[in-house]
Amino acid sequence: MGAVTRQATKPAQQPTTSETLQSANQRYLMASLERVRVALQRHAERRRAAMSVAGGEMDHAAAPPPATPKMPGAQPSALQRLCEIFGLSPFERDLLLVCAGIELDGEFATVCANAQDDSTRPWPTFALALAALDEPHWSALLPQAPLRRWRLVEMNPSSAITSAPLRIDEPVLHYLTGLESPDERLIGMLQPVEAPAELVPTHHRLAQRIAITWQRAESERPPLLQLCGDDAFGKRAIAATACGQLGMRLVALSGETLPSAPADLATLIRLCEREMLLTQSALLLDCGELDAAEHTRAAAITEICEEIRGPLVLATRDRRRLPHRATVMLDVERPTTDEQRSVWQRTLEEDVTTLNGHLDALVSQFTLGAVAIRSACAEARSMRATAPETPLDVALWEACREQARPALEALSQRIDPVAGWDDLLLPDAQQQTLREIAAHVRQRAVVYESWGFGTRGSRGLGISVLFSGASGTGKTLAAEVLAHTLHLDLYRIDLSSVVSKYIGETEKNLRRVFDAAEEGGAILLFDEADALFGKRSEVKDSHDRYANIEVSYLLQRMEAYRGLAILTTNLRSALDSAFLRRLRFIVPFPFPDASQRFEIWRRVFPPATPTEHLDLTQLARLNVSGGNIRNIALNAAFLAADSGEPVRMAHLLQASRSEYTKLEKPLTEAEIGGWI
DSSP, X not given: OOOOOOOOOOGGGOOOHHHHHHHHHHHHHHHHHHHHHHHHHHHHHHHHHHHHSTTOOOOOOOOOOOOOOOOXXXXXXXXXXXXXXXXXXXXXXHHHHHHHHHHHOTTHHHHHHHHTTOTTOOSOOHHHHHHHSSSOOGGGGSTXXXXXXXXSEEEXXXXXXXXXXXXXXXXXXXHHTTOOOOOTTTTTTEEEOOOOSOOOHHHHHHHHHHHHHHHTOOSSSOOEEEEESSOHHHHHHHHHHHHHHTTOEEEEEEGGGOOSSHHHHHHHHHHHHHHHHHHTEEEEEEOTTOOTTOHHHHHHHHHHHHHOOSOEEEEESSOOOOSSSOEEEEEOOOOOHHHXXXXXXXXXXXXXXXXXXXXHHHHHHOOOOHHHHHHHHHHHHHXXXXXXXXXXXXXXXXXXXXXXXXXXXXXXXXXXXXXXXXXXXXXXXXXXXXXXXXXXXXXXXXXXXXXXXXXXXXXXXXXXXXXXXXXXXXXXXXXXXXXXXXXOOEEEEEHHHHOOSSTTHHHHHHHHHHHHHHHHTOXXXXXXXXXXXBOOOOOOSHHHHHHHHHHHHHHHHHHHOOSEEEEEESOGGGBOHHHHHTOSEEEEEOOOOHHHHHHHHXXXXXXXXXXXXXXXXXXXXXXOOHHHHHHHHHHHHHHHHHHTSOBOHHXXXXXXXXXXXXXXXXXXXXXXXXXX
């Protein structure tokens, strides 16, 4: 047997409690191994005696096994805990010890070979255990018995059950020696989840409910807890806090990594449950972006929920029905406005006094959880460390905008807004409406929170806007102006890429967009809204029904979205009337008249662009939109640069011909007569 490490005897180096327990556990394990080794040696002696004395039995006085030492205090050894956890009989315990002895003591192989009277079989088998160990029973071989059910020992499936070599599973061996070593088959799948230092009050109450529910569970199979909602960090923090209150750990398993093969899934379930029992952990099964209707992984998730008997948390966006397991469903909402404000104040500490009221603007614009708030504060402080002249409120605002960008940029295109009000040429009525839209976004907190309009439900709180007009009339430019004015990110969502022919996929894509935007307060620009918001058709088949469901879903989501959602269309008459009624603003973008086109031409060339003898009145006769004017000016600039000349009317005439060809529109004499 391996030597036991002795504790130091110097008074100044008294062993710690953990060292005492580790040493005691090692002594207990080694004494237990010595006991089964003596049992194997006695069996070998009986075999030799039977062979040397026909019909008789020789009495050998083998040394008795050492007395099993006691653990300090009331602490059980790792072997005792394992036997209690898995309900091992004395025979199953000793068989496991024989397998452990092969790994821990080089002499055990020789003992096994001698006990089987075969030098070519230096390993334990069920046949050897049944013959040599006390209280043998055949049921220990059954697949549902603890040794095989919990994968405590491994055996070659191609060999006969009784003669197959047995080997202790490596994580179980480490557990017996008192060492913590994660199962390498679960590395990358099971992730430990640490409890946060504190939770906001609403989340703390949910953690207490989980702890109380599990405490009051009368069976070994507590109810499954479903944490529903889109706050992924919040759900993990709540579950980890509940486990901490009960003295348990929490490990998370992603539903997106589950194997599809039934045999692989069964193995994963058993290993996860064994890990939970050995480490006193609860499991959080994180469904992530998986919908309840997504059949690819739904069956695997259901099987895990039904099979694992220990404390289990299902982190899911939507509620899921489980046919055979008691379930408690809890909705996890994002922190309230007051809770977010408290987290900001605690995180910023004394810096909060320098914000001069800007904290309310942060809370009203960005819906962040505690983790995101702390990340934003850390990022803002880092920003100011490299640029000390940056005001704290500006740094915090930019850091908050950064929080949602990774999720949104995977779903849409971010537009860097640089245009201001002076770049936008619209009639006074449209200009006034756009300024009202900006006021609605800025004053959300005052109206919804302070004045109580938000206490009557989330319906109708979304600021949804429709920009209608021909292509090139300034719809996207107006969205840029609003984003630039409000200092918010602008994301263009192409509905043609969001809408899917697969049932349920469109709603999933839209939900991901809105959820990511909700956190960062971004402005969403849906181009070509008539692709989805066209007049709902009569339901003739399932495709019509699901198309109408998609429209209804987006209407509801827009009403609940507290940010600004802008939809554009070239043909307002093609839109569903029910959709139009739910919009807060409708802004028509008229085709520019001659005076507006004159103003657009006056501003279209940057100051650094060389021009010569341009007649803006003649240019304004071109019956095109502002977008086309910008295209003509840009193309003319390239033509002039290539010829080494300033931009002249000849270059603009050539560029106009190209633009009209693209538009499949004739360039009339009334438009270009007298240019050159």
